[in-house]
Amino acid sequence: MNLKEELEQKKQYFENELDKYMPGESSYPEILFKSMRYSLFAGGKRLRPIMLIEACEAFGGDAQKAMPFACAMEMIHTYSLIHDDLPALDNDNFRRGRLTNHKAFGENIAILAGDGLLSYAFEIMSNAVVENLDINSAKAMQAVAFAAGVNGMVSGQTVDVICEGKKIDKQTLDFIHLNKTAAMIVGAVKAGAYLGGADEKTIEKLEKAAIKLGIAFQIQDDVLDVIGTFDELGKTTNSDEKNDKVTYVSLFGVEESKNFTEKLSNEAIEIFKSCGDNMDFFVELTKYLIDRRS
Amino acid sequence: MNLKEELEQKKQYFENELDKYMPGESSYPEILFKSMRYSLFAGGKRLRPIMLIEACEAFGGDAQKAMPFACAMEMIHTYSLIHDDLPALDNDNFRRGRLTNHKAFGENIAILAGDGLLSYAFEIMSNAVVENLDINSAKAMQAVAFAAGVNGMVSGQTVDVICEGKKIDKQTLDFIHLNKTAAMIVGAVKAGAYLGGADEKTIEKLEKAAIKLGIAFQIQDDVLDVIGTFDELGKTTNSDEKNDKVTYVSLFGVEESKNFTEKLSNEAIEIFKSCGDNMDFFVELTKYLIDRRS
Numbered sequence: 384m385n386l387k388e389e390l391e392q393k394k395q396y397f398e399n400e401l402d403k404y405m406p407g408e409s410s411y412p413e414i415l416f417k418s419m420r421y422s423l424f425a426g427g428k429r430l431r432p433i434m435l436i437e438a439c440e441a442f443g444g445d446a447q448k449a450m451p452f453a454c455a456m457e458m459i460h461t462y463s464l465i466h467d468d469l470p471a472l473d474n475d476n477f478r479r480g481r482l483t484n485h486k487a488f489g490e491n492i493a494i495l496a497g498d499g500l501l502s503y504a505f506e507i508m509s510n511a512v513v514e515n516l517d518i519n520s521a522k523a524m525q526a527v528a529f530a531a532g533v534n535g536m537v538s539g540q541t542v543d544v545i546c547e548g549k550k551i552d553k554q555t556l557d558f559i560h561l562n563k564t565a566a567m568i569v570g571a572v573k574a575g576a577y578l579g580g581a582d583e584k585t586i587e588k589l590e591k592a593a594i595k596l597g598i599a600f601q602i603q604d605d606v607l608d609v610i611g612t613f614d615e616l617g618k619t620t621n622s623d624e625k626n627d628k629v630t631y632v633s634l635f636g637v638e639e640s641k642n643f644t645e646k647l648s649n650e651a652i653e654i655f656k657s658c659g660d661n662m663d664f665f666v667e668l669t670k671y672l673i674d675r676r677s
Numbered sequence: 678m679n680l681k682e683e684l685e686q687k688k689q690y691f692e693n694e695l696d697k698y699m700p701g702e703s704s705y706p707e708i709l710f711k712s713m714r715y716s717l718f719a720g721g722k723r724l725r726p727i728m729l730i731e732a733c734e735a736f737g738g739d740a741q742k743a744m745p746f747a748c749a750m751e752m753i754h755t756y757s758l759i760h761d762d763l764p765a766l767d768n769d770n771f772r773r774g775r776l777t778n779h780k781a782f783g784e785n786i787a788i789l790a791g792d793g794l795l796s797y798a799f800e801i802m803s804n805a806v807v808e809n810l811d812i813n814s815a816k817a818m819q820a821v822a823f824a825a826g827v828n829g830m831v832s833g834q835t836v837d838v839i840c841e842g843k844k845i846d847k848q849t850l851d852f853i854h855l856n857k858t859a860a861m862i863v864g865a866v867k868a869g870a871y872l873g874g875a876d877e878k879t880i881e882k883l884e885k886a887a888i889k890l891g892i893a894f895q896i897q898d899d900v901l902d903v904i905g906t907f908d909e910l911g912k913t914t915n916s917d918e919k920n921d922k923v924t925y926v927s928l929f930g931v932e933e934s935k936n937f938t939e940k941l942s943n944e945a946i947e948i949f950k951s952c953g954d955n956m957d958f959f960v961e962l963t964k965y966l967i968d969r970r971s
Contacts, residue, residue: 406827411832412832412835412836412839414835414839415827415831415832415835416827419827462792463792466788466789466792469788471783471784471785471788472785472788489765490765491765491766491838492835492838492839494760494763494765494766494788495760495831495834495835495838497792498756498757498760498791498792498795498831499826499827499831499832499835501792501795501796502795502822502825502826502827502830502831503826503827505799505822505826506819506822506823506826506827506828509815509818509819509822509823510819512806512815512818512819513812513815513816513819516810516812516815518807518810521803521806521807521810521815522807524803524806525800525803525804525806525807528796528799528800528803529800529803531796532793532796532797532799532800533700533709533710533713533793533796533797533800534800536796537709537789537792537793537796538705538706538709538793540789541706541708541709541786541789541793542706544785544786544789545706545708545786
């Protein structure tokens with residue numbers, strides 16, 4: 384089985400579990416849960432939860448123990464997409480080949496569905512911490528909270544928003560990529576590693592690798608926004624140029640951006656290899672993500 | 678010292694601590710932290726955090742142990758106000774006598790400031806759980822998460838939004854009050870009681886009392902919306918009628934609504950009294966809240 388097939392299988396497994404963690408569409412108030420599920424089951428790659436589960440297993444942990452945290456990770460990622468797409472922010476009409484949440488349910492429900500997903504993520508992690516009551520679960524939740532918050536994703540999104548249409552330098556762009564994208568990948572890997580029982584020194588190394596992988600992933604996203612098609616990506620292409628956004632591509636061009644992703648991903652791979660004997664998945668995943676077309 | 682002075686003193690103490698927990702305005706990105714602090718320090722009554730701290734102390738716990746949870750509670754309450762005020766929801770221009778967050782910072786930053794406050798609330802609770810690593814801290818966080826989430830505040834807000842301009846019955850109105858308002862009061866009291874070491878049976882009773890207090894508090898809010906003035910409330914009055922919202926007042930009139938609050942608050946007081954010897958604060962607070970003018 385190649386990595387693409389393996390990822391598809393892991394995705395299926397995860398989505399099946401995610402469905403169990405999420406209240407059904409007939410829960411009251413129905414429109415809230417319909418709206419949350421609409422975006423949560425819109426067919427993302429599930430990279431963050433898969434990485435979390437894999438990191439847990441790589442250090443000898445159990446996938447089922449990782450599951451509430453993996454589901455929470457995906458709920459937080461999904462809430463951020465719903466809020467990012469809102470008219471007051473990116474004002475996007477399509478996401479993953481279908482209408483964005485506010486286009487399907489209205490802006491008021493989309494805001495609440497985002498709030499609901501973020502809250503529910505912490506609710507299921509809290510439940511897991513109460514149940515497990517071990518330092519690893521508590522630290523896993525802490526890693527997710529830090530990644531998602533004002534020293535992570537929310538700050539990256541804020542700088543992204545206030546810089547729209549402005550000429551920004553590489554340093555500011557790196558801040559955005561580090562916080563808007565890499566932070567959650569770091570959070571996923573760290574949370575999984577804690578749950579698996581990795582030591583702090585290894586987790587520090589994993590963090591470094593995940594940062595490089597996360598930034599490489601985001602630069603690749605920016606490249607795909609230029610060279611990809613709507614059919615491949617399931618969303619409008621050239622949106623960065625239309626929104627007057629500075630990206631690696633606008634600063635350095637497509638070829639130089641590709642060189643950045645290659646350098647970063649090679650460095651990430653070397654660090655992953657130094658983290659233990661079970662890091663094959665992360666090595667292969669890093670290679671795969673850099674070669675992806677969607 | 679009467680209760681009003683006591684509450685003012687507790688509020689000052691809490692706000693001083695809240696200031697320490699919250700990153701300063703010069704933190705990067707500045708606009709995010711400015712916007713979060715703008716609403717967080719807009720002079721609310723701080724009822725939820727004060728209740729949380731009082732409940733902790735009533736069962737022998739330490740106020741400092743309760744503090745991160747009390748701060749989190751107020752951050753979550755504040756985020757909910759910021760998002761509620763947005764144009765797509767209540768579209769309010771004033772809150773506590775000054776411009777709402779989106780009027781002061783723009784809609785995009787207001788959405789992110791709300792997301793930031795909600796995330797940061799869980800970040801500081803996670804830090805406390807990692808530090809304390811006891812079942813009481815974990816259960817306190819769980820109580821807050823449940824109260825704030827899709828089985829609590831977010832569901833109440835959703836039903837409130839979808840029912841705007843519709844004729845709804847008492848049952849639906851009670852669902853809104855229970856979830857939009859009472860849930861967070863329940864969360865505060867339960868979280869504090871857990872932190873103080875109260876037993877599950879007492880916490881069950883506290884929950885019942887807090888529900889009654891919370892609903893009485895909300896009915897009183899609806900009454901004040903009709904009989905209060907802008908100067909007293911710091912916000913536009915008669916907003917419910919303008920927004921075509923069904924309230925206890927529109928269903929039953931001012932006098933009958935006052936009777937409801939009196940009955941509920943008397944029941945709450947009886948239950949609080951049965952929860953232990955140190956419940957004077959909650960008894961007095963319940964009386965005070967029902968007599969308030971703002």
